[in-house]
Amino acid sequence: MRLIRKIWLMVLLVPPFWGEAQELAYNGDPDVSFFTARTLAFDGNRNVARDTLCHILTKYPDYTDVRSLLASTYSWDGDYDKARSHFNRITSVERENKEVWVATIKNEIYAENYYLALGLANKAVSFLENDIDIIALQARTLALVKKGKQETPKPTEFTPSNDTLTAARGLKNGVKISNSFEIFDVVYDPMIYSSISYGRETGAGLVIPKINYSNRFQTHGLQYELDFYPKFSKTFYGYLNYGYSNAPIFPDHRVGAELYANLPKSLEASLGMRFLDFNTSKAQIYTGSIGLYSGNYYFSLRPYLTPQPNGNMSFSGNLLMRKYLRDGYNYLGINFGMGYSPELKQLRDDEELLAETLLFIESQRLGMEYQFTAKNSPNIYKASLGVNRQELVFDSGKFTWSISAGISYEIKF
Template identity: 25%
Template structure:
């Protein structure tokens, strides 16, 4: 071998060794940076996580896990457009990576994308990783959104057989599949004056139908040594995915309840987990008609909901205003919660007798709870205090307790 050939051979070997070393160092650096980015994400430092993940992509542009992490952090921050811009191109560059479909399914569920699209992501991911517990859970979520409750329940049973516990999800799924419910409530009010105690009870049947839900209710009142019954019908039809209505009609032949009552309210879901409504109620007594104009604005965040509802009460030429503020804390799931209510104004929480509605003013504070008893039963309770101004010279304190029980079934 000539000297020139020896030199060329040495150069080639040296290049291979150096290139391999640099490649190995790049891989090590990329892995190390990705671990740091993942740790930052777990700690909630999403900006830091994205900066580190982008450094990974500079060192190793084809490192799909880094791009997925960037997309996920945007999803967790509810920056859905940014998450989509990062994740969707991976369908072309990494179509055999199951984590891509998992990230897109998560984004779809959180951003309220059409459930059929979410289901397609999940199925493609499961074709690659059929045992992925997370993908199977997202599939259950998509099936629930599509109202395919039996398929969701069957899939949930298959996971349960593997020893995975889904107690809360199973209870929620049971509720969604239950299209019938019976609810009864009893309310007891006592006063610091010589007024006899008030009693109010109701029995209600609700059925879910294709347009929405419909309820029939019978109310019983015992006040001022009089007893009375009232029949009511509520209908909650859906107009589209973001708009629905509340319709109410009632009738009574007694002097305690209004002869007729009716209500209409339009609800609209808004971005940022907000909802607004606008509506009216009318109460027709034998010698007086009352109009109540109302609406609300509510906001969900995390495990909380807050809402504000005004009432404008019109009787003849007299107009009164009432404001209600509510704060709700959800517990294990959305069916179990605690609610604090603060109200100022004359409009009562339940519109029964004309004397109660004719009060000048009132201040109210109440705490309400709702808990599950097994998969099908719920119980609720209310404790409430009101200071009522009946006239300029007369006022009283009212103490109200209420208990309810609901049973859902298919």
């Protein structure tokens, strides 16, 4: 009897709770609810307005005006990080929405992130080239950066927002210094890699001359490189590379070319090749990539195909994932690679330096990276840490483990 009573009690109690849960799901008119929330927001009842807006988004997550108003209410109340996350989600998809770009840029001005505001303004101009309001806002943010003026205007207007992932900060030059090392558990001595480069943004695209230094197997070497990223249109840009060295630990000549395309739905794709000319052989590598920007996240998959001397084709691939923080210069990343590595970390077999053999050596790689800038400074810091498992050149099927670490510092001006 007691069991029957408990069952009946549960039956009687469940409908009210079920009805309450049903009420949690949004089933109203989103347009009416939006205008109601907007009125509440303008009247100062922002918490109530946010509850309504969040309720609408549970069923209509792509309702731009709703998400933009929600972001704006956070910005008005000084919660710039929350506002940024919602603005990011919109501008990563809607790249020509003027009102949202304006709100996004002003959010960073209110937060006194003037370099980020300028980067966003530059990005907005690239999508809305002849818009007078956007150009004026770009000039305003540039003035704030140059003068260091601490302007914190109070937002009063409603602006119905952040593709910061590739936004430039408006600075044309950069000098970068990088250092890294790799330590092996067996056979190989530590390897050292260093480089210094100068980047210059020109009307034709970014140009980066670079000098690489390496010390491996008690052998020093220098390599001279030039990278060029030409701009063809809003949709297409390229990558061209040439490197030269007379050191045995580098290829004599290195050539690279790739064409990138910005696609709809926040996608990016590329197709290219690398050519490596060694003393005793040549290697040609075919590569490409597919990338996706999703909110504050970026995902990229890059395969490599390398013809072998015996007529077979070796394959390797790399998967990169990044979470962007304040802007496109601040992020956490992780990358995983496997297969036959196309990266050259030249090895030795007894006294013979095997510059090209690593193209056909099996390996797996896991790496982490953290890039950041100081507040109100354009200079960029980066740290990386990786673990590698690599086949021994002279003992096929057996592997060595290594740990790599690196730091870099770039001065922007």
